[in-house]
Amino acid sequence: MVKRVHLFDWHKEHAKKIEEFAGWEMPIWYSSIKEEHLAVRNGVGIFDVSHMGEFIFRGKDALEFLQYVTTNDISKPPAISGTYTLVLNERGAVKDETLVFNLGNDTYMMVCDSDAFEKLEAWFNAIKRGIEKFGELDLEIENKTYDMAMFSVQGPKARDLAKDLFGIDINDLWWFQAKEVELDGIRMLLSRSGYTGENGFEVYFEDSNPYHPNPEKRGKPEKALHVWERILEEGEKYGIRPAGLGARDTLRLEAGYTLYGNETKELQLLSTDIDEVTPLQANLDFAI
Template sequence: MLRSPLHSRHEELGARLLPFAGWEMPIQYDGIVAEHQAVRDELGVFDISHMGEFLVSGKGVTGWLNGILTNDVRELEDGQGQYTLILNEAGGVIDDLILYREAEERYFLVVNASKIEQDEAWLKRKLRDGIVFENQSAEWGGLAVQGPKSTEIWNQLEPEIPLPNRNGIFRSNSGAILCRTGYTGEDGFELFDTNARIGEWFDHLLAAGAKPCGLGARDTLRLEKCYPLNGSDLDEEHTPLEAGLGFFVKLAKAEPFVGQDVLLGQKENGVSSKLAAIKMTGKSPPPRHGYEVRDESGENQLGELTSGSLSPSLGVGIGMVYLAPESAKPGTPLTIAIRDRVFPAEVVKKPFL
């Protein structure tokens, strides 16, 4: 089991640590609801040292990346980033990631912890002469600082280092990387620094009033905003068009990308399933990953929840599920099977919040 450079700090804070993607990570400190609310109302800090970081550079790297990723790399200017996906030949999602252009032929990628090895193997297999691929995941610790007070607190801590614009990246003279991104739907940034230095940032942020938050709150925060989680809402059996991520797929860009043919076909003929948002319509146990989604009668299975939780902000159960397009329209009544009963739910417009 891999350990974060912040491991001893988590233990001192009384975090509950559980395995996640091969890492022993904090699921919660005080409790998911309190942590969730801190991020919505003020400021939270998450350890994201488990996430993967790649640096790719060299002549022709822009065109090479554009032939692998779904978004249009050529839209980026220096210091800008974009959400994008790596697909297999069948158009299924291998990983979703953020790509940052640091310079004309130099890109920083932040990928999911569970996919580091698979992404690396995929990219290396497609490597071209002149392009240098570096997996730097073991060298970086990371923090996600999220909440409406992010900017204010950062400007107090480091008045000399301005935060980049939305989705942007900035590498400080000391070698820390700041990215104006996150996974909660609140303003905030992600900070990467060496394993030796990341702990000090964590200490400074806690001292400035940020609440330590675990992966439990990270999950409820992202679900309320309908941000997909790879391995749950995204997988190699579903395309980004089915997942509702068409905005991040550029079918007319200069370089054709892996999986494009399948997506063009879906664009032409329509998709056979859509990732829908569902909300419980009455008092019920929290819906959870893997629960059966049935029609209104409760008799016929339509799918399985890919994500589900009580929404701390809304006080009601929410989830996501791949449904046939005719069942995926907002307002469609459904039921969710929980243990030996079914509970009413309906399809709602994304996001929940």
């Protein structure tokens, strides 16, 4: 069954090309990949990346569990900020690249790739069950992928746009640092992060998804639509453009960023002790 983000209907109306990506029906471009690519490089663009996966880890053992299942030391950054890290399989290959935010109060949010959240959920719960066989574990793992809207605003003008919208200077934040912000009464988490090699920020917040797999949770995405259109409206003076996955891919290639399933993947070759594609092959040893 194909998956859809909160604002699929908006994208269907405005995008010139929509295709399936990693099981999600997503906009590939609105005007052209080249125009959207250059808009991000020279001005500002906005991506709907609500297809990315999100997990919430809560409990006194959340940090220790995440230290066990990821490669980087996520205990160093204070709340509220994130750490780039990897989840590996039992043979050392990358199950996925992730960003883990320390939200404070023994609560963490993990952001992962859209085509990996289901297998990561199974992986984490299998490890959790294994630990619980030998003792108590104060940990709750909640999959929020279908509930979270995530927009990425990228480009040299993203700093000006953040000042206009939220009254903050994102250049005062270190990379992956986050702040709780509010836009027209809608509370969200803002992170100085992105996937384009440009200055920028990303926002996360919960909203109803009309295409939620659980019918009881379906509803109008009023918050998501309002935030999306407000960013476009406020960014009009900076030449903002909605950008699709086509430009997202060319931008990440130009910046030298990896993508799960391409530079990172797990082959699960049962005849070998070490999987063929490890973080070392992907030049990601800095995250170990």
